[in-house]
Amino acid sequence: MTDTLSERDTGVLPGGPGEGVIVNVRDGGDIVTQDMNLNIGPQHPATHGVLRVVIDLDGEKISRATPVIGYMHRGFEKLAEARDYRQIIALVNRHDWLSAFNNELGVCMSVETMMEMEVPDRAQWIRVIMCEWNRILNHLMFVGSFGLELGAITPLFFAFREREDVQHLMESATGGRLHFAYNRVGGVKEDLPAGFLQASTKMIKVIRQGTTQYRDLLFGNEIFMARTKGVGVLPPDVAMEFGVTGPTLQATGVAEDSRVSQPYAKYGELDVPVPVGTNGDSYDRFVMLLERIDASTYIIDQALEGITAGACNVKLPKIVKAPEGEIYTRTEAPLGQLGYYLVSDGKKNPWRLKMRTPSFYNVSMMSYLLQDALLSDMIAILGSVFFVVGDVDR
Amino acid sequence: MTAWSTSTRWSTVDITLRTRVPGGREKPTLPSLTSVFRGANWSERETFDMFGIDFEGHPGVRPRILTVENFEGWPLRKDFQLTSRNAKPWPGAKEPEEQKPAGGAADATASAGDAPAEPQDKAQAAKAKAERAKAKAAAMRAKKAAERAEAQTAAADGAPSGGAIADSVDQFGGGDTDDEAAAAAATAGGDPTASTPEGAAEVAGSDIAKDAAAGAAQGDMDERAAQDAANEDEPVVSPDAEAEAAQGAPPLPSTSPGTEAEGRRGGAEIQSGARDAADTPGMTSDTQGLGAARTADEVPAPGPESDRPLEPQSGESSTPDGGAPLPAEDDVPVVPAQGSAAAPLASDAAPEEAEDERHGLERETLGVEGDGGSGQDSAQAAEGDSGSDQNVTQERVAQGPSPHPSPSEQTDTADRADPNRDLASDATVEDEDEGDRR
Numbered sequence: 001m002t003d004t005l006s007e008r009d010t011g012v013l014p015g016g017p018g019e020g021v022i023v024n025v026r027d028g029g030d031i032v033t034q035d036m037n038l039n040i041g042p043q044h045p046a047t048h049g050v051l052r053v054v055i056d057l058d059g060e061k062i063s064r065a066t067p068v069i070g071y072m073h074r075g076f077e078k079l080a081e082a083r084d085y086r087q088i089i090a091l092v093n094r095h096d097w098l099s100a101f102n103n104e105l106g107v108c109m110s111v112e113t114m115m116e117m118e119v120p121d122r123a124q125w126i127r128v129i130m131c132e133w134n135r136i137l138n139h140l141m142f143v144g145s146f147g148l149e150l151g152a153i154t155p156l157f158f159a160f161r162e163r164e165d166v167q168h169l170m171e172s173a174t175g176g177r178l179h180f181a182y183n184r185v186g187g188v189k190e191d192l193p194a195g196f197l198q199a200s201t202k203m204i205k206v207i208r209q210g211t212t213q214y215r216d217l218l219f220g221n222e223i224f225m226a227r228t229k230g231v232g233v234l235p236p237d238v239a240m241e242f243g244v245t246g247p248t249l250q251a252t253g254v255a256e257d258s259r260v261s262q263p264y265a266k267y268g269e270l271d272v273p274v275p276v277g278t279n280g281d282s283y284d285r286f287v288m289l290l291e292r293i294d295a296s297t298y299i300i301d302q303a304l305e306g307i308t309a310g311a312c313n314v315k316l317p318k319i320v321k322a323p324e325g326e327i328y329t330r331t332e333a334p335l336g337q338l339g340y341y342l343v344s345d346g347k348k349n350p351w352r353l354k355m356r357t358p359s360f361y362n363v364s365m366m367s368y369l370l371q372d373a374l375l376s377d378m379i380a381i382l383g384s385v386f387f388v389v390g391d392v393d394r
Numbered sequence: 395m396t397a398w399s400t401s402t403r404w405s406t407v408d409i410t411l412r413t414r415v416p417g418g419r420e421k422p423t424l425p426s427l428t429s430v431f432r433g434a435n436w437s438e439r440e441t442f443d444m445f446g447i448d449f450e451g452h453p454g455v456r457p458r459i460l461t462v463e464n465f466e467g468w469p470l471r472k473d474f475q476l477t478s479r480n481a482k483p484w485p486g487a488k489e490p491e492e493q494k495p496a497g498g499a500a501d502a503t504a505s506a507g508d509a510p511a512e513p514q515d516k517a518q519a520a521k522a523k524a525e526r527a528k529a530k531a532a533a534m535r536a537k538k539a540a541e542r543a544e545a546q547t548a549a550a551d552g553a554p555s556g557g558a559i560a561d562s563v564d565q566f567g568g569g570d571t572d573d574e575a576a577a578a579a580a581t582a583g584g585d586p587t588a589s590t591p592e593g594a595a596e597v598a599g600s601d602i603a604k605d606a607a608a609g610a611a612q613g614d615m616d617e618r619a620a621q622d623a624a625n626e627d628e629p630v631v632s633p634d635a636e637a638e639a640a641q642g643a644p645p646l647p648s649t650s651p652g653t654e655a656e657g658r659r660g661g662a663e664i665q666s667g668a669r670d671a672a673d674t675p676g677m678t679s680d681t682q683g684l685g686a687a688r689t690a691d692e693v694p695a696p697g698p699e700s701d702r703p704l705e706p707q708s709g710e711s712s713t714p715d716g717g718a719p720l721p722a723e724d725d726v727p728v729v730p731a732q733g734s735a736a737a738p739l740a741s742d743a744a745p746e747e748a749e750d751e752r753h754g755l756e757r758e759t760l761g762v763e764g765d766g767g768s769g770q771d772s773a774q775a776a777e778g779d780s781g782s783d784q785n786v787t788q789e790r791v792a793q794g795p796s797p798h799p800s801p802s803e804q805t806d807t808a809d810r811a812d813p814n815r816d817l818a819s820d821a822t823v824e825d826e827d828e829g830d831r832r
Contacts, residue, residue, distance in 0.1 A: 069459060070462070073461060075476075328408055364435065
């Protein structure tokens with residue numbers, strides 16, 4: 001029997017990305033095994049969207065994992081070349097749809113910097129407040145979904161209850177719950193509605209109670225701790241090599257935050273706490289979420305105290321044209337460093353708008369992270385590396 | 395568990411490196427950085443996918459990372475045209491008033507150029523606009539009177555109505571109100587049929603002038619009038635937004651009513667014409683082949699209340715070339731669909747003649763531009779094609795299926811692939827796989 005199998009070609013099994021995959025044939029003496037090639041996704045409730053992961057399984061252990069992306073590629077960069085700077089704002093809302101405000105902000109900032117435009121103070125404060133609320137929205141989403149993937153359903157409902165309230169708040173100012181289209185080149189679209197600042201203050205208390213609640217729910221739970229502690233450890237140098245940023249990087253111990261290293265809006269005047277983890281495992285990444293939510297409420301508090309009166313935007317020419325040149329603007333999106341490389345040829349459309357999206361690089365290191373992990377840990381790892389598929393594929 | 399790092403922060407510097415890729419556009423190749431940064435793997439795969447630049451030493455740039463595996467072409471190269479853009483240029487590339495001239499497939503990145511100069515005197519311009527609107531309204535009323543007289547004498551046929559619309563389009567040049575059309579309308583305008591419509595026109599005209607000058611858009615009609623004003627050779631920003639902009643707010647992007655709104659107006663123009671015909675005593679024949687189904691109740695609202703995308707039908711009903719009369723069968727299936735799909739406007743169909751006439755006035759005013767505007771869109775889509783079927787198919791497919799498909803033939807063929815179509819030159823298929831085909 002052994003002879004027959006060793007003579008047999010190891011075979012080209014379908015399932016690898018685009019081509020056949022030669023699986024490992026292990027001769028264990030009296031038993032010969034082959035790795036099983038398992039295709040997870042692109043439609044899968046736990047893969048956070050249309051992400052496909054092709055894994056080779058040696059029993060329960062993943063011997064190789066390959067994320068396959070592109071199922072949501074919408075050609076944002078090509079579309080951006082055909083849109084002027086007003087229309088691009090509505091377009092870039094949509095690649096990381098959980099952090100829409102930050103996306104708009106990045107684009108507006110790149111144009112403003114190229115035009116050397118002075119954004120009014122009040123607009124900058126409003127941008128800070130909105131960015132942080134958007135960050136809280138984003139992190140609450142992942143807090144809820146992470147618990148859900150591990151089997152805990154209650155945190156999802158609690159997180160989404162808070163999300164609803166924050167979305168209501170954002171809607172009162174911007175008109176949108178998910179896609180805000182509130183930024184403009186030179187400021188924000190219009191001033192905050194009356195009562196927004198008081199409502200923000202109240203909402204901060206609610207969020208702080210919420211994070212306490214999630215900690216109580218999850219950190220005392222034995223199953224949660226067993227499934228996340230020590231699972232999916234990412235060393236900091238590997239993380240930096242892959243270009244991972246955001247809470248995933250901070251969990252490894254690297255305190256890199258674009259709000260601090262290259263301040264924009266009013267972050268230079270604020271105290272921005274940067275939490276860091278110790279192990280870089282799934283548990284630490286999850287804790288980063290809660291810590292960053294608390295940090296965001298702290299930043300919003302400071303902004304509410306510091307906000308000044310004044311104009312919220314700048315009178316623009318009828319057609320906004322960025323002068324010739326190029327610029328790379330980066331912001332700290334909730335998922336990591338979001339950069340826009342804008343090349344302008346002086347027209348009202350960009351010549352090239354490259355979006356350096358955080359999720360693209362967070363997912364690229366998935367093949368490293370899933371190496372030698374157990375299949376049952378794969379869900380915990382996938383859920384703990386925060387990404388949005390629209391951000392990955394654009 | 396976690397630490398708050400406040401002192402040991404990384405300060406980062408962004409470095410931009412630029413290089414010329416050896417090998418030119420035919421065979422661009424760069425050495426890979428994956429041996430230095432593992433994260434360059436996916437970045438280089440994306441660069442290969444989008445630009446076709448090969449990387450030496452890369453573990454494997456294929457399979458293509460973002461596009462489909464069997465995709466042909468390099469999408470982000472400037473000479474790569476999207477197939478759907480070959481059929482019709484992206485409508486959002488031009489400002490609303492720039493879409494009026496029936497240009498060919500415009501370059502999507504063509505700059506709009508500088509906007510026309512601001513009117514020196516906004517009130518003066520607003521007054522001129524109001525006068526033009528009044529003249530147009532008077533002309534439309536004259537047209538309606540002529541139509542009614544014609545309908546009374548002619549047999550029930552779809553042709554006169556189509557002819558009436560075609561005539562109106564012909565007369566007004568198939569475009570939005572420009573000076574020639576307004577002048578033509580003024581000269582062609584006869585006496586108003588009743589004193590009340592003129593009174594209504596006065597009220598309407600003064601409303602437009604007053605509000606436009608004051609810089610506040612109040613009410614539905616004024617908003618539409620402002621949109622009409624914006625559609626003329628005016629700067630991008632409507633006077634209302636200009637006034638706001640003076641206070642520091644950025645000028646709002648002019649809310650282009652788009653082809654859909656124009657279609658509504660166009661459709662509404664037909665409805666109002668039919669309604670007027672029905673109101674005339676002794677009128678028993680079907681002016682537009684509508685039959686007893688048409689009552690005053692079924693006249694749709696032209697404004698934002700009506701959310702039916704009537705543009706395709708009105709695009710068919712108005713002439714693509716802005717002059718030739720339509721074949722009769724185009725009107726009959728189209729209009730009842732509009733009528734049946736129209737939201738009942740019971741409140742506005744009040745027996746009060748003044749109110750009717752004012753609403754009629756609105757629709758008539760807007761109807762002219764609607765015909766012209768949607769005619770222009772059909773003209774744009776019609777370029778380089780043979781036969782109106784193909785026009786409509788292209789236009790419809792490019793715009794996507796109507797949520798309320800009418801039973802017209804054009805819709806049916808648009809939704810189904812025509813077995814006789816030439817696949818090689820089928821530009822209607824929004825198939826991004828055919829990347830390099832022009």
